[in-house]
Amino acid sequence: MFPVRIENLRFSPNGHAVLDGIDLQLGSEGITLLLGPNGAGKSMLLRVLCGLVEPSGGTIDWGGGVRPARGVMMVFQHPMMLRATVLENVALGLKPLGVSAAERQRRAMAVLERIGLAHRAGDSARQLSGGEKQRLALARAWLTRPRLLLLDEPTASLDPSATAEVERIIREIRTDGTRILMVTHNLGQATRLGDDIVFLSAGKVCEHTPTQRFFSRPASDEARLFIQGELPWRMTF
Numbered sequence: 001m002f003p004v005r006i007e008n009l010r011f012s013p014n015g016h017a018v019l020d021g022i023d024l025q026l027g028s029e030g031i032t033l034l035l036g037p038n039g040a041g042k043s044m045l046l047r048v049l050c051g052l053v054e055p056s057g058g059t060i061d062w063g064g065g066v067r068p069a070r071g072v073m074m075v076f077q078h079p080m081m082l083r084a085t086v087l088e089n090v091a092l093g094l095k096p097l098g099v100s101a102a103e104r105q106r107r108a109m110a111v112l113e114r115i116g117l118a119h120r121a122g123d124s125a126r127q128l129s130g131g132e133k134q135r136l137a138l139a140r141a142w143l144t145r146p147r148l149l150l151l152d153e154p155t156a157s158l159d160p161s162a163t164a165e166v167e168r169i170i171r172e173i174r175t176d177g178t179r180i181l182m183v184t185h186n187l188g189q190a191t192r193l194g195d196d197i198v199f200l201s202a203g204k205v206c207e208h209t210p211t212q213r214f215f216s217r218p219a220s221d222e223a224r225l226f227i228q229g230e231l232p233w234r235m236t237f
């Protein structure tokens with residue numbers, strides 16, 4: 001499936017270019033952080049990659065073949081919880097894979113242990129806190145062993161301790177062999193988690209560079225102003 005090669009990817013509903021010719025290559029390992037101002041097209045890029053939105057043009061080459069049906073998973077900023085227990089919500093991810101009910105429960109319990117939610121297995125998932133719901137959503141995706149995991153601001157509304165716990169789980173998923181592409185507005189988080197940074201502005205990739213270099217020597221004016229918190233609003237649209 002890797003490298004994933006994205007070329008001249010476009011999404012232009014009603015003539016407005018949300019993705020304006022994205023060129024990007026993703027190798028088989030690591031955590032890539034997608035940064036950029038509001039409206040840059042970060043979430044839209046993830047939606048196109050996971051197949052939720054049909055692009056207007058361009059190509060995505062999934063390592064020479066078509067996108068593997070179950071190889072790509074996405075976790076949203078506000079993950080959906082079914083009206084069911086925590087265990088059932090996690091086990092659900094394995095249902096389409098034809099895993100038996102007993103095995104689904106066994107594996108779901110094992111992943112709940114790893115994310116520190118085993119003691120909540122029998123509780124209603126909808127009663128969980130925001131941080132716990134995000135951990136559950138990560139566990140649900142992790143259980144299916146995706147090759148590529150797309151994360152859209154998974155810690156956006158979490159406090160520092162819940163954020164640290166989610167970051168720990170993301171690192172574990174990466175160590176387990178899953179490639180991660182993640183949107184964040186948290187620059188501290190980008191330095192903690194990111195192997196490399198893709199900086200998007202106005203639907204285009206301005207730069208794709210190792211994390212340390214991005215923060216010490218950004219190549220584009222847009223990225224430099226963004227890091228300094230001085231990006232003029234007119235450059236964001």
Ligand SMILES: Nc1ncnc2c1ncn2[C@@H]1O[C@H](COP(=O)(O)OP(=O)(O)OP(=O)(O)O)[C@@H](O)[C@H]1O
Pocket residue numbers: 013018036037038039040041042043044045
């Ligand atoms: N389904 C859609 N159809 C048309 N335009 C859309 C659609 N979804 C989003 N947009 C527009 O695309 C642009 C980019 O949105 P997107 O959510 O990808 O930005 P973003 O970089 O993730 O921003 P933020 O950091 O604020 O979440 C916005 O102007 C948004 O209004």
